[in-house]
Amino acid sequence: MHDLKILRDDPEAFIAAMGRRAVSEVALREIVVAAGEVRAHTNAMQRNQEDRNKIAAQIAQLLREGKDIAATQRQGAQEKALGERQQISLTDSQNRLSNALFQLPNILDPEVPDGADETANVEQSQFGLIRNFEAPPKQHFELGEALGLMDFATAGKIAGSRFTLLRGDLARLERALGQFMLDLHVTEHGYTEIAPPLMVNEAAMFGTGQLPKFEEDLFKTTDGRYLIPTAEVPLTNIAAGEILDLAKLPLRFTALTPSFRSEAGSAGRDTRGMLRQHQFWKVEMVSITTPETSADEHERMTRCAETVLERLELPYRRMLLCAGDTGFSSAKTYDLEVWLPGQGAYREISSCSNCRAFQARRMNARYRPAQSGPKPAKPDFVHTLNGSGVAVGRALIAVLENYQNADGSITIPEVLRPAMGGKTRIG
Incomplete structure (x- = not known):
């Protein structure tokens, strides 16, 4: 299994390392894209959670002030539904990335000589x-x-x-x-x-x-x-x-x-x-x-x-x-x-x-x-x-x-x- 940080921080070096193992560059590029999707979905979910936390705080404030909370609750429900959709997308991307990474061999030591057989x-x-x-x-x-x-x-x-x-x-x-x-x-x-x-x-x-x-x-x-x-x-x-x-x-x-x-x-x-x-x-x-x-x-x-x-x-x-x-x-x-x-x-x-x-x-x-x-x-x-x-x-x-x-x-x-x-x- 590979460290995702290496894949994200320097994808070209990772592709070159896997190239020594004769792994298809096309497949590796797809893995890099999948890793980017996982990061994007993760960031989106974090932002969604922050928005939901703000809405929850607004509802609490409105209740203390005796004001109507219906509109804010609807907004909160929309954000919750969005978060659930984002979770599905994240899980799908994570599964695709994991299944692809499980098929990849280890990165070789620099001392290992090149060669096919x-x-x-x-x-x-x-x-x-x-x-x-x-x-x-x-x-x-x-x-x-x-x-x-x-x-x-x-x-x-x-x-x-x-x-x-x-x-x-x-x-x-x-x-x-x-x-x-x-x-x-x-x-x-x-x-x-x-x-x-x-x-x-x-x-x-x-x-x-x-x-x-x-x-x-x-x-x-x-x-x-x-x-x-x-x-x-x-x-x-x-x-x-x-x-x-x-x-x-x-x-x-x-x-x-x-x-x-x-x-x-x-x-x-x-x-x-x-x-x-x-x-x-x-x-x-x-x-x-x-x-x-x-x-x-x-x-x-x-x-x-x-x-x-x-x-x-x-x-x-x-x-x-x-x-x-x-x-x-x-x-x-x-x-x-x-x-x-x-x-x-x-x-x-x-x-x-x-x-x-x-x-x-x-x-x-x-x-x-x-x-x-x-x-x-x-x-x-x-x-x-x-x-x-x-x-x-x-x-x-x-x-x-x-x-x-x-x-x-x-x-x-x-x-x-x-x-x-x-x-x-x-x-």
Whole structure:
């Protein structure tokens, strides 16, 4: 959600900012007109109320003087009727403006590079050495199926396409990955573990920006709830409707949950294997902080996600997303892309985004700044951030492909061996 003051004070700058997001200038001009109508109707209603107050005072004075009030009452009735018509016009303009603004993405950070798609993303750094294999490395689904521990046919029989059934040591390895990430963020990175609801209401989805624009990507229940596409939704909404204590900020939450996505726009993409599923496990991080500290919090959160990959000794790179690849609610996003030898490519495993006040405005999440005078400071909107810490299924894929051996077995990363009962290899 956007600050109307920015739109009204400098509409050309707002149009230019949205232009970087490839939003139609015609649509933006219509929004500027709607904002002007809202202001005009609001001012007219204020003047009407002032006139009605004057008429009420005149009637009181006439009554005290014992004079006829009929004509003044008729004038008051006319002003009241005018005010009711103005209220209808204002409500109509406000609804049109709100519905249009709800469809607009966040304003981008100046550091975000221009570009239409992922080809314009900018590499920031790399970690780890890409392993040389004697024979062409296999993809994760080839390895998993050969081990008899990754079963797509049975999952398809039970649930349909884009589901996977893991057995034995691969199921345990996926569980070990999730627990390792969660424990790392709680014990070393200072996040508070949350076990959130896996279904949320419409207001929660609207607050984080999934609704109304992305409803086709969601799974909806028969009673109007939604399965969470990411734990970002319930974790961020902890602050919805609250005025938070400055002394308690930043709030940092983490959760290990399944995520549910319809993948409506991905027909034909990544149809083999586990890369793009309707259901997958993910460790999520959310921070709620002040405007002054959100940029530093963004860097900190991204480093927390990077630490997961470094402890697993997986090669990865950090990418700054361009304008055309940055998500709807985000002002600035770093993607971490892990190297997958079987594909011979880097693939996204974590996105860490600073949404600034965009989500906070939608869910009315505020804090009270430090008092600088005799009166308490007026509440202001918090900044919200979210990041994958990281996607568990994709981490499993990366481990299988990077730790594969010539005989088809998988070496277990050292950091995961305690959770695997001391095992060093799956095969």
